[in-house]
Amino acid sequence: MNSASEFEKQVNVSRETLARLEAYAALLCKWNPAINLVARSTLDDLWSRHMLDSAQILSLAPKDTTSWVDLGSGGGFPGLVVAAMALETHPDLHVTLVESDQRKSTFLRTVIRDLGLNAKVVSRRIEDVSDIQAQVISARALASLGQLFDWSEAFLLPKSVCIFLKGATVEKEIREALASWSFVAEKFTSKTDSQATILKIGEIQRV
Numbered sequence: 001m002n003s004a005s006e007f008e009k010q011v012n013v014s015r016e017t018l019a020r021l022e023a024y025a026a027l028l029c030k031w032n033p034a035i036n037l038v039a040r041s042t043l044d045d046l047w048s049r050h051m052l053d054s055a056q057i058l059s060l061a062p063k064d065t066t067s068w069v070d071l072g073s074g075g076g077f078p079g080l081v082v083a084a085m086a087l088e089t090h091p092d093l094h095v096t097l098v099e100s101d102q103r104k105s106t107f108l109r110t111v112i113r114d115l116g117l118n119a120k121v122v123s124r125r126i127e128d129v130s131d132i133q134a135q136v137i138s139a140r141a142l143a144s145l146g147q148l149f150d151w152s153e154a155f156l157l158p159k160s161v162c163i164f165l166k167g168a169t170v171e172k173e174i175r176e177a178l179a180s181w182s183f184v185a186e187k188f189t190s191k192t193d194s195q196a197t198i199l200k201i202g203e204i205q206r207v
């Protein structure tokens with residue numbers, strides 16, 4: 001899938017949402033040579049590898065979700081895609097993107113401003129943020145599951161869920177995380193990569 005129209009066939013979005021995502025894609029392609037937001041080799045497949053991969057997680061969030069934190073957002077995946085789609089489906093949802101790289105943060109703020117998204121960027125290291133909690137915490141391509149739990153702990157509310165996009169090592173990561181954490185995980189096969197798993201995790205507690 002290398003175009004917005006193919007994306008549209010897989011995800012039910014309005015014309016306005018698709019136009020927002022196209023504007024985001026155009027900004028990403030413009031900025032990418034300078035600050036390497038995504039691997040250059042994946043740009044030809046932007047709509048599947050990045051847009052659809054990110055889009056598939058919004059429907060996993062509880063319907064009443066109003067607060068979402070995306071850790072290590074990089075070029076905005078999945079957080080910016082969630083924020084762009086949420087304007088249509090979750091109008092009260094606010095997304096916080098935590099990204100320590102200053103140039104990537106500038107890019108993220110530019111997209112948020114240009115697209116009018118209900119989102120903000122916290123340009124600090126995740127481990128230094130202690131004043132933000134959210135109902136959903138997401139991350140993609142950031143760290144092992146155990147490290148993600150360590151980082152997510154400060155952001156958790158009593159009923160928060162974590163939605164993490166994981167690769168082929170997911171079972172090993174779950175086994176290792178169980179040494180320090182108890183949790184209930186639902187697994188979903190990714191629509192974009194049969195080797196990838198989306199974890200929706202609740203009831204997270206340190207043991």
Ligand SMILES: C[S@@+](CC[C@H](N)C(=O)[O-])C[C@H]1O[C@@H](n2cnc3c(N)ncnc32)[C@H](O)[C@@H]1O
Nearest residue numbers: 072073074077098099100101124125126140141
């Ligand atoms: C491999 S990239 C993945 C980006 C994006 N989530 C994606 O899937 O395309 C990891 C991102 O996390 C950021 N990052 C890594 N460690 C971090 C930390 N401790 N605090 C904040 N950001 C961090 C990096 O700057 C980088 O942009």
